Amino acid sequence: xxxxxxxxxxxxxxxxxCLGLDSDLSKIPQFLLNESDPIFSFNKAxxxxxxxxxxxxxxxxxxxxxxxxxxxxxxxxxxxxxxxKYPELFTIADAKxxxxxxxxxxxxxxxxxxxSFNSLTVSPYMGSDSVEPFxxxxxxxxxxxxxxxxxxxxxxxxxPSKDDNLFKQVLKKSKLWxxxxxxxxxxxxxxxxxxxxxxxxVPDSFLLIPGVGAQGGSLIDTFxxxxxxxxxxxxxxxRAIIYAGNGNDFLNKSxxxxxxxxxxxxxxxxxx
Amino acid sequence: xxxxxxxxxxxxxxxxxCLGLDSDLSKIPQFLLNESDPIFSFNKAxxxxxxxxxxxxxxxxxxxxxxxxxxxxxxxxxxxxxxxKYPELFTIADAKxxxxxxxxxxxxxxxxxxxSFNSLTVSPYMGSDSVEPFxxxxxxxxxxxxxxxxxxxxxxxxxPSKDDNLFKQVLKKSKLWxxxxxxxxxxxxxxxxxxxxxxxxVPDSFLLIPGVGAQGGSLIDTFxxxxxxxxxxxxxxxRAIIYAGNGNDFLNKSxxxxxxxxxxxxxxxxxx
Numbered sequence: 001x002x003x004x005x006x007x008x009x010x011x012x013x014x015x016x017x018c019l020g021l022d023s024d025l026s027k028i029p030q031f032l033l034n035e036s037d038p039i040f041s042f043n044k045a046x047x048x049x050x051x052x053x054x055x056x057x058x059x060x061x062x063x064x065x066x067x068x069x070x071x072x073x074x075x076x077x078x079x080x081x082x083x084x085k086y087p088e089l090f091t092i093a094d095a096k097x098x099x100x101x102x103x104x105x106x107x108x109x110x111x112x113x114x115x116s117f118n119s120l121t122v123s124p125y126m127g128s129d130s131v132e133p134f135x136x137x138x139x140x141x142x143x144x145x146x147x148x149x150x151x152x153x154x155x156x157x158x159x160p161s162k163d164d165n166l167f168k169q170v171l172k173k174s175k176l177w178x179x180x181x182x183x184x185x186x187x188x189x190x191x192x193x194x195x196x197x198x199x200x201x202v203p204d205s206f207l208l209i210p211g212v213g214a215q216g217g218s219l220i221d222t223f224x225x226x227x228x229x230x231x232x233x234x235x236x237x238x239r240a241i242i243y244a245g246n247g248n249d250f251l252n253k254s255x256x257x258x259x260x261x262x263x264x265x266x267x268x269x270x271x272x
Numbered sequence: 273x274x275x276x277x278x279x280x281x282x283x284x285x286x287x288x289x290c291l292g293l294d295s296d297l298s299k300i301p302q303f304l305l306n307e308s309d310p311i312f313s314f315n316k317a318x319x320x321x322x323x324x325x326x327x328x329x330x331x332x333x334x335x336x337x338x339x340x341x342x343x344x345x346x347x348x349x350x351x352x353x354x355x356x357k358y359p360e361l362f363t364i365a366d367a368k369x370x371x372x373x374x375x376x377x378x379x380x381x382x383x384x385x386x387x388s389f390n391s392l393t394v395s396p397y398m399g400s401d402s403v404e405p406f407x408x409x410x411x412x413x414x415x416x417x418x419x420x421x422x423x424x425x426x427x428x429x430x431x432p433s434k435d436d437n438l439f440k441q442v443l444k445k446s447k448l449w450x451x452x453x454x455x456x457x458x459x460x461x462x463x464x465x466x467x468x469x470x471x472x473x474v475p476d477s478f479l480l481i482p483g484v485g486a487q488g489g490s491l492i493d494t495f496x497x498x499x500x501x502x503x504x505x506x507x508x509x510x511r512a513i514i515y516a517g518n519g520n521d522f523l524n525k526s527x528x529x530x531x532x533x534x535x536x537x538x539x540x541x542x543x544x
Contacts, residue, residue, distance in 0.1 A: 022375070062371060062378035068386055072344045096371055098395065099334060100422045100487075103294070106334035114340055123370065123395045125417055127424020145397055150372045152399020155445055160432055173427055215372075 001118045002139055003206070006090050007230045009055045014266040016231055017258060018056035018092065018208070019046065020238025021078065022063050029246045039067070039074040044081055046242060047089075049251040053258045056090040056234050057082055058208075059117075079115050090234070091118045092143065092208065098123040104133040112140045119143050121186060121208070124170045128177050135179025141206070142183055144174055146198065149188025149211030171201045184208055187226070189217020189235070195225035206232050212261075213240030219261070223268045231269070237261060273390045274411055275478070278362050279502045281327045286538040288503055289530060290328035290364065290480070291318065292510025293350065294335050301518045311339070311346040316353055318514060319361075321523045325530045328362040328506050329354055330480075331389075351387050362506070363390045364415065364480065370395040376405040384412045391415050393458060393480070396442045400449050407451025413478070414455055416446055418470065421460025421483030443473045456480060459498070461489020461507070467497035478504050484533075485512030491533070495540045503541070509533060 010016045021043050025033070028042045035041040047057065059078060064071035082089055097107040097120065111120045112134070119141035122131055134142040147157055147167040157167040174183055187198055189211035198207070207226055211217035212235050219235060226233050237257075245253030282288050293315050297305070300314045307313040319329065331350060336343035354361055369379040369392065383392045384406070391413035394403055406414040419429055419439045429439040446455055459470055461483035470479070479498055483489035484507050491507060498505050509529075517525030 024378075060371075060375060062369070062375045062382065065382040066378040066386065068382070069341055069344045069348060072341045076341060094371075096369065096395070097334070099332075099366075099368055100420070100482075103332060103334045106296075106338040110334065110337040110340070114338065123368070123397050124428060125395050125397045126420050126422060127427030127429070129422050129424040131424075148372070148398050150398060150401050152401040152403075155399030156397060156438060156441060157399070159438065159441055160436065164432065166428060166431065166438060169428060169431055210372075 001090055005088070006055065009088055010231050013052065013055055014269055015053055015055055015262045016233050016235055016265055017054045017261050018058050018234045018236040019050055019054045019241060019258070020058045020060060020210070020236045021046070021242065022060045022238040023242065024063055025067065027243055027246070029248070029250045031248065037074055037077065039064070039071070040077045043074070043078045045251055046254060047082060047086065049255055050241070050258050051086050051089065053255070053262045054089070056092060058092040058094045058236050058238070060238070061093060061095040076115065079117060083116050093117040093120045096121050096123050096145065098126055098130045100126070101129050101133055104130050108134045108137060112137045119184065121145065124174065128173070131174070132178055135177060135182045137182070140182060143208050144170065144183055144185050146171055146185040146187050147191045147194055148186060149190045149215050149217065153188065153191070168201060171198065175202065186210065188215070189219070189222045190215055192218060192221040192225050195222065199226060199228065203228060204232070206234060208234045208236060210236045213237045219264055220268065227272060231272070235261070235265070273362055277360070278327065281360055281362070282503050285324065285327055286541055287325055287327055287534040288505050288507055288537055289326045289533050290330050290506045290508040291322055291326045291513060291530070292330045292332060292482070292508045293318070293514065294332045294510040295514065296335055297339065299515050299518070301520070301522045303520065309346055309349065311336070311343070312349045315346070315350045317523055318526060319354060319358065321527055322513070322530050323358050323361065325527070325534045326361070328364060330364040330366045330508050330510070332510070333365060333367040348387065351389060355388050365389040365392045368393050368395050368417065370398055370402045372398070373401050373405055376402050380406045380409060384409045391456065393417065396446065400445070403446070404450055407449060407454050409454070412454060415480050416442065416455055416457050418443055418457040418459050419463045419466055420458060421462045421487050421489065425460065425463070440473060443470065447474065458482065460487070461491070461494045462487055464490060464493040464497050467494065471498060471500065475500060476504070478506060480506045480508060482508045485509045491536055492540065499544060503544070507533070507537070
C-alpha cells in the first residue's frame, strides 16, 4: 500500500484506529466455538463490524502460533479475507521478527509476499543487516521497535542515560539504512512524554502506538505530542475492543468501544 | 530436559555439535521434491544419519514460516519425530521471539508446551517482563540473544562503548531475572575475542554459538575462550552440513562434514 492511501483513509474515516486481533480461544464468545474455525469467525465478524471505524488491522502472531498448524491457517484466512474484501485497510503482522540476513529474507518473504501483509514489526537488536532484507520491499513497511509500552522497556531501551540511550540510537541509526523510507516505529502510548523528542528525530515517520486501553496510555497526550502533518499515528487497541463483550451481542459492545475511540480521534484531528 | 543430561550426552558422544535445520525447498536435493513433505523427509533423513554425531537440533522457524501452513506442519512433524525417536537430543526453536508479557506467554506455550521444544531463542530488546514468561518453565531453556554473529551486531549490541555496552548489560541484568537459571545465551563464533569476558559475566551458562562454517568463525578459538567445566557450548552448523551435497549421496556428504566437526570437538574435549 502506498502511504498516501493510508493517510487518505485516515482523513475519510476520521480515525487512526488500528484493530488488534489478539484472538484467544479461551476469551472469545463461547458460542463461536461451534464454528469450524472459531478464531477466523471471530476475526471476520469483528472486521466486518468495525471496518468503517478503523484504518488498520494488527494480527499478533503469538495468538495464532499457539494454535499450531490450525492457528496459521486462521491467520492466513484472516489476512486473505482482509486483502480481498477490505484492501483499503493497512495490515500489520505483529511478529517482532529479525535475524541474520538470509533468515530475515525468509521472514520477509513469508509476511510480505506469501501472506501479503502491508507491514511487519521487527526487533532492532541484531542491527542493520537483520532489518534491511525487509526494507527492500516497495510499499511494504517495517515497523521497528523503538520505545515499547511495557515496564521492561526500562531495562535496555533507555540504557545508558536519558540523553543518549538505545532507543534514540535505534531511531537515529535506522534512518541511515538502505530503504529507510519504508520504516515506521513502535512507540508505546505509556511513553507519551518521550514523543516530542522522538518526533524531533523521526518527524515524518508513522508511529504504531500500542498501550492505549488495557495498558493505560492516554490518547490525547499521544496525539498532542506525536501527531505530524500526515497525522503519522496508528493507535492500536486490542483487548479493550475485541473483548468488550462475550455474549451474543459482543459485536455491539466492540462497536461501541471503537466508536468512542473514533469520536475522540475525530475531535483531535480537527485540532491539527 | 535436565541440563546434566545434555552434559552427559556431550561426554558420551564426544561432541557439542548442534545441527541447524535451515531447510529450504530450493536447496534440498531435488529428488526429495517427489515426497509428500520434502522438508520433513529431508530433516528426518539428516537426523537419522547424524544422531550419533550431534547433541542438539536447532530449527530455524523462518524457513518453515515461509512455507505457510504446510511449513508449520513440517516443523511440527520434525520436532515430534525428534521427541519420539531421539529424546536425548536437545531441541532449539530458533525463533527469536519476545513481546509484552501476555504475548510472550503465548509464544512460550506454543514452543514449550505444544511443540515440546527444550529451548527457544528470545530477543532481549523489550526487557525483563518480555522474557520472564519463558523462564518460568522448569527444564526449558531461554536462549537470549547476547552478541550475535552478524555485522549489524555492531550497531547496537556494542553500544555505547567497548567497556560498558548493551550486550554486557543484557548478560548482567538477565542474571537477576526470576528463573534466570533457565537462561542460555547466543554468542556468535565470529566474536570469539569477546568470549573470555563473556565467561567472566556468565561463567556457568550454556552458550549457543552460531557462525562456525558459512560465517567464518573458528571452532578452536571459540572453545579455548568459551568452554567451562560443563563444556557449556553448543556449536551450531546449518548450511555447511545440510547442504554439503545435493545428489542421491547427500547424506554421506553431510555425515562427512559433521564427522569432521565431531573429531575436532573430541580433540578439544580431551584438553579440558
